[in-house]
Amino acid sequence: MEQAQVEELYRVLDQASQLLAEDLDSSYLEALIEICEDVLQKNIQVENDQPSANVATRLKTLLNGINLAKYSDDEIRRGIGLAYLRAVQVDNIQATHHQTPDSIATLVAYIVAKMVKPGVKVDILDPTVGIGNLLAMVANYLKANNQLGNVTGVEIDDTLLALTGISFDLQHINGNLIEGDAREVELPAADFVVADIPVVHHLETVGADNQIISAANQALKPAGVAVYVVPSNILETTTTVDFLGALTQAVYVQGIIKFAPSTFKNEKAAKALLIVQRHGGHAQQVEQVLLAQVPALKSKEALPQFFIELDQWITTL
Incomplete structure (x- = not known):
């Protein structure tokens, strides 16, 4: 129905x-x-x-x-x-303005919702909000449990931002939308950052826009968590060492979740979730960094087991 x-x-x-x-x-x-x-x-x-x-x-x-x-x-x-x-x-x-697929956005929302303690309201930031599909998915999850605080989306394209604004109004999401480049505007402090990071091309490889990730990490409150949608080869490129070195100055890399290849029509477009946590507060590096792959949806046995292991890992943060 x-x-x-x-x-x-x-x-x-x-x-x-x-x-x-x-x-x-x-x-x-x-x-x-x-x-x-x-x-x-x-x-x-x-x-x-x-x-x-x-x-x-x-x-x-x-x-x-x-x-x-x-x-x-x-x-x-x-x-x-x-x-x-x-x-x-x-x-x-153009491809850079395509929305985050529901198959990915749903898992991001699930992870964030699982991390929020009952009765606590959290502030959410998406520095690359686009048409708001990812941010709205997370906001609606939290809103249903009365856990949603401030919602902020940043987008450089004014037309996309206009659609996001009216979409949020229709969904009863009271969001603060900022027109601008996340690398340049002042980002509000957030308990959680969710973002589908634009890709940049390095010679023959494709990577995430590290400047946006860096800016968003700085907006996290102490012990705040970011869940980034990034190319699945995030740790397999020639820029990996430099990327990790810069990343770990402000955050702990707590997990990387790849999606089954069958999720994408083009293998080069494959995505993963990069989960990081800001230094400070109760945050510490987890003993076992989560390195996982989401099973194919048709895998009736592997999929429930994946979520059991994911839930157990979340309790270690």
């Missing part, structure tokens, strides 16, 4: 966005942002006779079919996420 609701919401957003984009001669993404705003305001915005009267009427009919009350916050997140994937296709959006 949940998937059906997500697809239902997506279909309306998609039809309305296509209709508006054609009428305004705009990109699909720009139209999607306006449509989401119309859904939130429950009104079709018309300025200087745009959209045309005929299209405005058709949009009103389409959007009247959306009853926000029947969708969960996560269904709204997923519906907008599907519409953004459509925008990536239609507008030919």
